[in-house]
Amino acid sequence: EKGGFRSFMDKEIHDQPQAITDTLLGRTDLQGRLQLDDLRIDESVLRAVDKIIVIACGTAAYAGHVAKYAIEHWCRIPVEVELAHEFRYRDPIVNEKTLVVAVSQSGETMDTLMAVRHAREQGAKVLSIVNTHGSTIPRESDAVLYTHAGPEVAVASTKAFLSQITAAYLLGLYLAQLRGNKFPDEIREVLSDLREMPAKIQEVIDRADHVRQVAESMADTTSVLFLGRHVGYPVAMEGALKLKELAYIHAEGFAAGELKHGPIALIEEGQPVFVVVPSPRGRDSLHSKVVSNIQEIRARGARTLVIAEDGDDAVVPYADEIFRIPVSSTLLTPLLAVVPLQIFACELATAKGLDVDQPRNLAKSVTVE
């Protein structure tokens, strides 16, 4: 069943290009306009939405966090992302104009399900982004957008994460289209960029040897930090989560801009730090700010493991290792940048002799609160 791979996780990392292809499949009409027929929610309801709250747990919540940047940019609707177990207990402000987006691979996560029920009781519309057909969360939602990642067996989520981002992006583009977004060309462009992602993800997977070698050399590591900014921030959080759950190594993700507000105190000689570098072609000089961060931590002894776009030479003087990803538009980079981090966690855990498909203390779907 593992199709020749050492583990389900390894297989599912390799399934990612197909998972994205399948999640995109059949969702545009002949004119290239998005068509989310399976959504079963009235267009007028979606046009009236004035706030979106994404609820999810763990990796699915990081997918929501990535999507927030994109949906706010395309739709100009405020998007909050909240852990499902926190949402429910804090008296959230929701009404009929709130669209609650529940993201879940299994569709059975009890924390997320309880938050869905709570949101509906408060009058919100709930749209779920779910991978497992016939599961409980879509049954209890007003609308559903399925990810088509195929069954995910390994406990640690990989291909579901990429397809959750993809589906949430489709939702964002669809809302933008419905609401007469002022940049129809941009929507078309993003859709065509999305279609190029499977091939680019495959390129990252094909470059896995370097990550594997570095991971194998780090089997004795006790702490790894992850930094990212903008959409790279949730990617850093996800990289840290993967390493914790698979390799049982203390790992923490930070927003790179937060470094000087505290976390930089953790940097000492030899501390490994992954840095997800924004595209040099992106806006707001984020790239140079993150390059400065790399310089700062390196000067304090950090071992810098840098994820950077092909051709980004500015990082070279400050990087101990560089993991290259193909050039893509800023909002799509998480689909590429997370892949070396998944492979790193998987390989490091394997090097430690651990079972990557069944990490200790974890279950694939958490059906208790």
Ligand code: F6R
């Ligand atoms: C991490 C992981 C978990 C799940 C979380 C939500 O690798 O798998 O953090 O993402 O438990 O699960 P779903 O998506 O099934 O609701």
